[in-house]
Amino acid sequence: MTMNRQITLAARPVGAIKESDFAYREAPMPAVNGGEVLVRNLYLSLDPAMRGWMTENRDSYIPPVELGEVMRGLTVGEVVESKNPAYAPGDKVTGRGGWQDYYVFNSQDLAMKIPDGVPIPVTAFVSVLGMTGLTAYFGLLDVAAPKPGETVVVSTAAGAVGSIVGQIAKIHGCRVVGIAGSAEKCRWVTEDLGFDACINYKTENVAEKLREYCPKKIDVYFDNVGGAILNDVLGCINVGARISICGAITQYNATELAPGPANYLSLLTKRSRMQGFIVLDYAPRFMEGVMQLSQWLLEGKLKYKVDVVTGLENAPKAIGKLFDGSNQGKLLIQIANG
Ligand SMILES: NC(=O)c1ccc[n+]([C@@H]2O[C@H](COP(=O)([O-])OP(=O)(O)OC[C@H]3O[C@@H](n4cnc5c(N)ncnc54)[C@H](OP(=O)(O)O)[C@@H]3O)[C@@H](O)[C@H]2O)c1
Structure with missing residues (x-):
C-alpha cells in the first residue's frame, strides 16, 4: 500500500527557521468519504508567511500550525479518487494541500479546479495566478x-x-x-x-x-x-x-x-x-483577479519566474532561500511529476 509522506512542525523556530524545526513521517493513505476528493500534490508553494504560521505567540490573522501537525501550505495537485460529482480523476486543483504527498478535501474547503485545456503550466496556479x-x-x-x-x-x-x-x-x-x-x-x-x-x-x-x-x-x-x-x-x-x-x-x-x-x-x-x-479577505473576488491576470499573461504583458526545488524532503532546507534571498522568483517544491 502507498504511504503518505508528510513533513510536520517539530519545534517553534527561534530566529531563522532551521531544518530541525520540521520532522518527517510516513502516514497511511487518507480515507475518502462521501463528497470528498483525494488529491496527489504536484507542487507546493513555499511562502514567507509560513514563518508566522510556525510561531505561537502572535496575534495573527490565522491560527498557528500545531506542533506535530502537517505543515500548512498551498499546493497544486491532481485528483486521484473522487466521491464528489464535481471532480474526476485527472482534474488539476489548487488548495491547502500541505507539506505531504496526498490530502483529502471536501466541498467546504477552498479548492479551485483548473479548467481543462488551458495553455498555461500548472506552476502558474501556485504563482502568478495563485x-x-x-x-x-x-x-x-x-x-x-x-x-x-x-x-x-x-x-x-x-x-x-x-x-x-x-x-x-x-x-x-x-x-x-x-x-x-x-x-x-x-x-x-x-x-x-x-x-x-x-x-x-x-x-x-x-x-x-x-x-x-x-x-x-x-x-x-x-x-x-x-x-x-x-x-x-x-x-x-x-x-x-x-x-x-x-x-x-x-x-x-x-x-x-x-x-x-x-x-x-x-x-x-x-x-x-x-x-x-x-x-484571503479578497476570496470573494479571486475569480476576478485570476481572469485579469490570466488575460495579461496570455497577452504577454505579464512575465513570471518559478524557482523549483525537487523533492518534498528538501522543503525544510529550501524555505531558507526566501530569507537569504537566493530564490529566483516564486519558490516551489516539486513533490511529484504530472
Ligand atoms: N498580505 C498578504 O496577504 C501577503 C500574501 C503573500 C505574501 N505576502 C508578503 O509578500 C512578501 C513577499 O513574499 P513572496 O512570496 O513574494 O516572497 P519573495 O519575494 O519571492 O521572496 C522573499 C524575498 O524577500 C527578500 N528578503 C529576504 N530577507 C530580506 C531582508 N531582511 N530585507 C530585505 N529583503 C529581504 C529576498 O529578496 P532580495 O534578494 O531582494 O532581498 C527574498 O527573495 C512577504 O513579505 C510576504 O509575507 C503578503
Whole structure:
C-alpha cells in the first residue's frame, strides 16, 4: 500500500527557521468519504508567511500550525479518487494541500479546479495566478489604487509578489522603481520586466537613490519588507501617498519588536496613509483577479519566474532561500511529476 509522506512542525523556530524545526513521517493513505476528493500534490508553494504560521505567540490573522501537525501550505495537485460529482480523476486543483504527498478535501474547503485545456503550466496556479499574483493584484489596485503617471515603488521587486506588482503598475501607466537584493535581480526587473529603475539595497544608498529615481516623489509604495527601507520611502513620499503594507520580511525572524519608522510623521505632513491587507479577505473576488491576470499573461504583458526545488524532503532546507534571498522568483517544491 502507498504511504503518505508528510513533513510536520517539530519545534517553534527561534530566529531563522532551521531544518530541525520540521520532522518527517510516513502516514497511511487518507480515507475518502462521501463528497470528498483525494488529491496527489504536484507542487507546493513555499511562502514567507509560513514563518508566522510556525510561531505561537502572535496575534495573527490565522491560527498557528500545531506542533506535530502537517505543515500548512498551498499546493497544486491532481485528483486521484473522487466521491464528489464535481471532480474526476485527472482534474488539476489548487488548495491547502500541505507539506505531504496526498490530502483529502471536501466541498467546504477552498479548492479551485483548473479548467481543462488551458495553455498555461500548472506552476502558474501556485504563482502568478495563485495567491502571490492575487496578493499583487488586490494589494496594489485595491489598497493603493495607482493612477497613470504616478510613481510606484516596490520592495522585494524580483520576488513572487513584487515582480507582479511592478508589472501591473506599468500596465497602469505608472513610473515603477523596484528595490531588490542583487544586481542580477535588478537587471531582470528593468531589462525583462520593464521597470524604470531598480535599487540594489545591499550595495546602494536607498534614500539617495529614491531621490534620484523618483524626482516627482513617491505616490505609491508596495511594502514587502518594513524596516529601514520603509523608513527611507517615508522620507520621500508625495502629498496623498498610499502605502500598501503587504509584508515585513525584515521582521519575521526578529526575536524582539523593532522600533517604528522614525519618518512616520511624513504621513501627517504629506496627508498620506499606510494600510495593511490580507489577500484571503479578497476570496470573494479571486475569480476576478485570476481572469485579469490570466488575460495579461496570455497577452504577454505579464512575465513570471518559478524557482523549483525537487523533492518534498528538501522543503525544510529550501524555505531558507526566501530569507537569504537566493530564490529566483516564486519558490516551489516539486513533490511529484504530472
Ligand atoms: N498580505 C498578504 O496577504 C501577503 C500574501 C503573500 C505574501 N505576502 C508578503 O509578500 C512578501 C513577499 O513574499 P513572496 O512570496 O513574494 O516572497 P519573495 O519575494 O519571492 O521572496 C522573499 C524575498 O524577500 C527578500 N528578503 C529576504 N530577507 C530580506 C531582508 N531582511 N530585507 C530585505 N529583503 C529581504 C529576498 O529578496 P532580495 O534578494 O531582494 O532581498 C527574498 O527573495 C512577504 O513579505 C510576504 O509575507 C503578503
